Amino acid sequence: MINRILSLxxxxxxxxxxxxxxxxxxxxxxxxxxxxxxxLPKKEPTTPEVTEFYEPxxxxxxxxxxxxxxxxxxxxxxxxxxxxxxHSKDSRxxxxxxxxxxxxxxxxxxxxxxxxxxxxxxQLHIEWSSPKEVQRNGQNRGNSGVFLQGRYEVQVxxxxxxxxxxxxxxGSIYKQSVPLAKASVPSGEWNTYDIIYHAPEFDDKGEKTKxxxxxxxxxxxxxxxxxxxxxxxxxxxxxxxxxxxxxSLRLQDHGDNSRVSYRNIWVRELNE
Ligand code: MG
Numbered sequence: 001m002i003n004r005i006l007s008l009x010x011x012x013x014x015x016x017x018x019x020x021x022x023x024x025x026x027x028x029x030x031x032x033x034x035x036x037x038x039x040l041p042k043k044e045p046t047t048p049e050v051t052e053f054y055e056p057x058x059x060x061x062x063x064x065x066x067x068x069x070x071x072x073x074x075x076x077x078x079x080x081x082x083x084x085x086x087h088s089k090d091s092r093x094x095x096x097x098x099x100x101x102x103x104x105x106x107x108x109x110x111x112x113x114x115x116x117x118x119x120x121x122x123q124l125h126i127e128w129s130s131p132k133e134v135q136r137n138g139q140n141r142g143n144s145g146v147f148l149q150g151r152y153e154v155q156v157x158x159x160x161x162x163x164x165x166x167x168x169x170x171g172s173i174y175k176q177s178v179p180l181a182k183a184s185v186p187s188g189e190w191n192t193y194d195i196i197y198h199a200p201e202f203d204d205k206g207e208k209t210k211x212x213x214x215x216x217x218x219x220x221x222x223x224x225x226x227x228x229x230x231x232x233x234x235x236x237x238x239x240x241x242x243x244x245x246x247x248s249l250r251l252q253d254h255g256d257n258s259r260v261s262y263r264n265i266w267v268r269e270l271n272e
Contacts, residue, residue, distance in 0.1 A: 073268045076266060078102070079104075087112075105261040107253070108253065108257045120245075121199045130158035131187065142258050145254075154195065155174050176227075180225065211230070212229040
């Protein structure tokens, strides 16, 4: 029995050696690139190995780590407390309502809230709902917002049977980009936003050299496709482009008893 196992191991060792020998022989013959090259060499490869590389090895992420959150994500809100958040104006403790179901609700006129941690480019997951019992119309029905780096708003709005300007509707980059679709669930149910955000870049003189970009999935539906953000998302006036570095994520208290709730908020920092 032991002999059979040893024989099997020997065969496996020989196979793996011959694999590497074959590969290195072919590579020696044709050359190989360990990473993708730009521009590509003029010589057209004639074996598959030349266009296969093994480094860098990407990190392993458990997509359903603790509580279903990716293992390398930073949890910003899981329903337990407001430890990751402060009042956006003066860093006072958050006054929003902490609910028994693991969500939080905007406390009217108590102010926006900011993450304590500052971020650059991120993947953001956030869930929100507007009240089942609707009040008012247009921009005054279930209005809140997710501000990347405290400046660039992805609109949160109860748009169900509720007409408003399309560049301010749910899922818009406020007053800059109309969403590709309205993918809301019925009022009172939970929506998801999954956002890929790349921060803008500025030179030494404070001039913007690269616009921020944003991609948004609303309940799994693509609604913003790598949109180049023009600057701050102003209610009145043109977008502004003052230089900034890492900054807090901000959630909006629209100040009209919106009663919007949030839950399950996490980010993955994107290294550029
Ligand atoms: Mg808003």
